[in-house]
Amino acid sequence: MxxxxxxxxxxxxxxxxxxxxxxxxxxxxxxxxxxxxxxxQDYFQRRESLKGLVVVMDIRHPLKDYDRQMLGYAVQRGLPAHALLTKADKLGRGQQSQTLQAVKKELFSAFGDSVGVQVFSSESKQGVDQARQVVTDWLELA
Ligand SMILES: Nc1nc2c(ncn2[C@@H]2O[C@H](COP(=O)(O)OP(=O)(O)OP(=O)(O)O)[C@@H](O)[C@H]2O)c(=O)[nH]1
Ligand SMILES: [Mg+2]
Incomplete structure (x- = not known):
């Protein structure tokens, strides 16, 4: 659904x-x-209280058109963005870091340094602390 x-x-x-x-x-x-x-698109342009965008991408299929579109909306608006390469539990460590480096490079050339990226898994909890820290900073929760 x-x-x-x-x-x-x-x-x-x-x-x-x-x-x-x-x-x-x-x-x-x-x-x-x-x-x-x-x-x-309209929401990103108008919603003044937004602090940042987290994009959740499957590590096996990163940077779909949809992901790029969302990142573009955030960056155009001057908001920071953070990409999670999720379902990392489906890949070995070598493939994880290979994908991370490739996506990092691609994001930097498309959007500059306002977009971060990390490996993540809700299954194994890998990267949860790192992701939580990003949101904690944006929302000034600490
Ligand atoms: N193995 C694994 N499965 C995951 C992980 N994260 C989510 N899933 C599974 O992927 C499916 C989709 O997860 P959702 O969190 O609903 O993904 P979503 O992108 O919000 O989906 P929509 O809201 O329908 O667009 C579920 O069956 C989850 O159990 C992960 O880190 N590892
Ligand atoms: Mg969902």
Whole structure:
């Protein structure tokens, strides 16, 4: 099922994480993709309280058009972004670091140094502390 809502997680009063729909899948009808693309683009342009963007990408298929589009919206708006290469548990350490280096290079040439990237897995918890630190800094939670 395609998630057709923004889901707000209240970390603390006045501090939220917003889960955006990943509209870029082939299974999502073209019309719906266009709707959500326009909505999210507008959201990035208008929502003044945004502090940063976390993009969650499958480490086996990074930097899809959708990912680049989202990163572009954030960077155009002057927001920092951080990419998670998730499902790292599906790859060995060698392949993980190989992908990390390649994506790092690609992100830097496309977006400069306002976009960070790290290896991540919600399964093994690899990289969770690092990701948490990024969000803690953006939201001034510490
Ligand atoms: N092996 C592994 N599976 C994962 C990991 N993270 C998520 N998954 C699995 O991947 C599937 C999709 O995870 P979601 O977190 O719902 O991904 P999503 O991108 O939010 O999906 P949509 O909201 O439907 O676009 C689920 O079956 C998760 O259990 C991970 O780090 N490792
Ligand atoms: Mg989701």
């Amino acid at each position: 395609f998630q057709q809502q923004l889901v707000f997680f209240e970390v603390r009063p006045d501090r939220h994480l917003v889960d955006l729909p990943g509209y870029g899948y082939a299974k999502v009808p073209q019309e719906l993709q266009a709707h959500w693309q326009a909505f999210i």
